[in-house]
Amino acid sequence: MTLAEYKAYFQDQLSQLYCPTDSDRLFLILCEEVLKLNRIELRNSLHADVPEEHRSELDKILNQLKSGRPYQQILGKTHFFGLHFLVDENVLIPRPETEELVELAVAKMKKSGSWKMEDRSYSRNLKILDIGTGSGVIPICLKKQFPQAEITAIDYSEKALETAKKNANLHSADINFIHQDYLNQGLTGTFDVIISNPPYIGMDEVGEIGDSVKEFEPEMALFSPTSDALIFYRKIAADAEHHLKENGIVFLEINQKLGKETLALFNNFHRAELLQDLSGNDRFIYAVK
Numbered sequence: 001m002t003l004a005e006y007k008a009y010f011q012d013q014l015s016q017l018y019c020p021t022d023s024d025r026l027f028l029i030l031c032e033e034v035l036k037l038n039r040i041e042l043r044n045s046l047h048a049d050v051p052e053e054h055r056s057e058l059d060k061i062l063n064q065l066k067s068g069r070p071y072q073q074i075l076g077k078t079h080f081f082g083l084h085f086l087v088d089e090n091v092l093i094p095r096p097e098t099e100e101l102v103e104l105a106v107a108k109m110k111k112s113g114s115w116k117m118e119d120r121s122y123s124r125n126l127k128i129l130d131i132g133t134g135s136g137v138i139p140i141c142l143k144k145q146f147p148q149a150e151i152t153a154i155d156y157s158e159k160a161l162e163t164a165k166k167n168a169n170l171h172s173a174d175i176n177f178i179h180q181d182y183l184n185q186g187l188t189g190t191f192d193v194i195i196s197n198p199p200y201i202g203m204d205e206v207g208e209i210g211d212s213v214k215e216f217e218p219e220m221a222l223f224s225p226t227s228d229a230l231i232f233y234r235k236i237a238a239d240a241e242h243h244l245k246e247n248g249i250v251f252l253e254i255n256q257k258l259g260k261e262t263l264a265l266f267n268n269f270h271r272a273e274l275l276q277d278l279s280g281n282d283r284f285i286y287a288v289k
C-alpha cells in the first residue's frame with residue numbers, strides 16, 4: 001500500500017471523529033513521527049510503499065485514535081510555546097489559549113518597570129506562583145524567560161506533579177513543585193506574580209464538553225469541584241491580600257462565559273483588565289495590586 005492509499009484509508013477510518021482537514025493534519029503529524037520525515041519529504045513520498053513496520057505502527061496509532069484518545073496522549077508529548085513537553089492521562093493537554101496566557105505574562109512582566117532586565121539579569125529575584133500546574137508548562141516557560149525567577153508551582157494531583165517534574169528535568173528548569181490542595185490549604189510566602197489556569201468548567205457545562213476530553217483528560221483538571229465555577233478565582237483574589245506584593249500582578253485564564261463576574265473579584269486592585277483570546281472570547285484577567 002502506498003502512503004497516499006494509506007492516507008485515504010486513515011481518513012476514512014476516522015471520518016466519524018475528524019473532519020477531512022483535521023484528519024489530514026493528524027496524518028501529517030503522525031507520519032512525521034513514525035516515518036521520521038518532514039512535511040516536504042512526506043508529500044514527495046506519497047506514491048512510495050509504506051514499509052511493513054511503519055504500517056503496523058500507524059495501525060496501532062489509528063486504533064487508539066478511533067477510541068477518541070487525543071493524539072498528544074498517544075505520542076506522549078506535545079508542543080507548547082516552542083518547546084516539547086511530555087503529556088499523559090494525568091495532565092491536561094496544554095491548550096493554545098494557555099500559550100496566549102504565557103505570552104501575555106511574559107510581555108507584561110518584561111515591560112514592568114521595576115523588573116526591567118539588563119542582559120537577562122534582574123534587579124531583584126522575582127517570586128512567581130503557578131496554581132494548578134498540570135504538566136508544568138506555565139512555570140517551565142516562565143523559567144526559560146526569567147531564569148533568575150524563583151518559581152513555585154502547586155497541584156493537588158500527585159501524578160500530574162510527577163509529569164511536571166519530568167518536564168522540568170527535560171528543560172533543566174529549577175521549579176519548586178508543591179503537592180497541595182489549594183482550596184483547602186493555606187499559601188506560604190508572598191509573590192510578585194500569581195498565575196493560574198485553574199479548573200473552570202462549571203457543572204452546568206458538562207454537556208458542552210466533547211466526549212474525548214471528558215473520557216481521556218483528568219476530571220480534576222477540567223471541572224470546578226463545586227457548583228461555584230469561580231471558586232478558585234475567589235480564593236486567588238482573597239489570597240492576593242496577604243500573598244501578593246504591592247504592585248504584584250495576577251494573570252489568569254478564565255471561563256469565557258464568566259468574564260465580568262471574574263473581573264469583579266479584582267475590583268479592589270489598582271488596575272484590573274479583562275482580555276480576549278485570539279478567537280475574541282473573554283479569556284484572561286490581568287490585574288495589578
Ligand SMILES: C[S@@+](CC[C@H](N)C(=O)[O-])C[C@H]1O[C@@H](n2cnc3c(N)ncnc32)[C@H](O)[C@@H]1O
Nearest residue numbers: 094132133134155156157181182183197199221
Ligand atoms: C486546567 S488544568 C491546568 C493545567 C496547566 N496549568 C495548563 O494550563 O495546561 C488545572 C490544574 O489544577 C489542578 N487542580 C485541581 N484542583 C486543585 C486544587 N484543589 N489544588 C491544586 N491544584 C488543583 C489540576 O490537577 C490541574 O492540573
